[in-house]
Amino acid sequence: MNIHTLTIVGVGLIGGSIALAARQRGLARRVLGVDCQPATLDEAQALGVIDEGVRDLATAARRSALMVFCTPVDAIPAQVLAAAEACTPGTLLTDAGSTKAAIVRELDGRVPAHVTFIGSHPLAGSEKRGPRYADAHLFSNRVAVLTPTPQTDPAALVRLQAFWQGLGSRVRIMPADEHDRALALTSHLPHLVASALCGVLPAGLRELAATGFRDTTRIAAGDPSIWTGIFAQNRDALLAALPLLVGQLQAYREALLADDRTAVDALLTQAKRTRDALGS
């Protein structure tokens, strides 16, 4: 992998980490950053996260061999289309959005023929924001999901796979719909539940919320505007996931109401088995 110019659009925690990892691992000769906030670009350059900040998306697009869009999910399609017009032939475009079906569907058949867009989602991140939290090891041994369509150029998919592997990721390839149904359970429902738990904590009891509450709700500190977009784009799968959780809560409720310790123990034991299988 030797990209002459890699452009990261949206130089926050994720975008900054991709830029830093690409620089440190020598995947790209030059890493450009594009961001709507000039201060973020300046900070990213000062931190050595990017080589150069570029204010204008089209200018960066013209110079790029690979562009990665790390902006909120509902901003991605329009930005990809705007950039694609300016790209030179053969440029590969991808993103790092937490939802895939809406983005892929919106871009399907609309990206000019001289470039390729393939959706990506690296399963890594944190509730933090900004290039100062960029971490060159963020993707090491983490899964990155790529969501090609039947029309995707296989050679471009191979290149994109090599890029994510170059960042340290384990690549999984699946249809965008399948990704979204899975992530509704593994990421979007947990975010909703963590936020709901915060919603039931009265201010007067904050002092009594210890490690357990803090771990369980950590992701609720994420940026609401980003997550509102994710929830909106994956609304159907999230609405389908919610009753599964409510069903589990109902099972606990019935076991408690019946004072059935064997049933409570069985539920907790099954949950522990699942959690233990995930590792720390």
Added chain:
Amino acid sequence: MNIHTLTIVGVGLIGGSIALAARQRGLARRVLGVDCQPATLDEAQALGVIDEGVRDLATAARRSALMVFCTPVDAIPAQVLAAAEACTPGTLLTDAGSTKAAIVRELDGRVPAHVTFIGSHPLAGSEKRGPRYADAHLFSNRVAVLTPTPQTDPAALVRLQAFWQGLGSRVRIMPADEHDRALALTSHLPHLVASALCGVLPAGLRELAATGFRDTTRIAAGDPSIWTGIFAQNRDALLAALPLLVGQLQAYREALLADDRTAVDALLTQAKRTRDALGS
């Protein structure tokens, strides 16, 4: 604070951390450990967590000025009563259980007059088990709740408060019922919810469960037998807390169904505000 002999009953993560902190901070001249598993006692002694392992509860009780019961909540009352019979006059007994009302109620009026029992709950811990995870700093700047009754000897309460402060804790005093209602929201409901989230994760999707899922469900790796006891002892408050969470989930569901991004954003923003107020 200069206790001649401190006895820890149940030398796991919590009991071991109390023992280690008391030794390192010089709160007690001698720290005894009592545990039903001889291997745990040997390990705790080898690790320097306790000075001496004692197999027989009554033998340890006879030698103690302060005893702390760090066993599962439903084992505590019987162990306290058994030990209390053997204690010399003036011995102070407490516990570290996650529920308080049932323990305090069961012991109220039944502990012999020559000793005092006061309930304690240090809000610290982890999903790990055993003395090898003992941490002398586990209680530093954490809250410890003490739950005296109107009959509690004020001098004994002052001694117990000094003990927990000596371990680094910030002490809060409240009735056992109030503690249990609060902890239902701040600890027991989060444990139930983390476990319920694990319950909806199919084995085939484990690979796609990243940091967010792991943080949110970390406490579900806790020992089911300990948590079955906690849930049973705090059943009423937990059953009263559940509908508050279900109500929050319902609010998210309705906002999603109506495609009302403003409402979703408002819910997430309120949750973030609460989570930010807790710190990391």
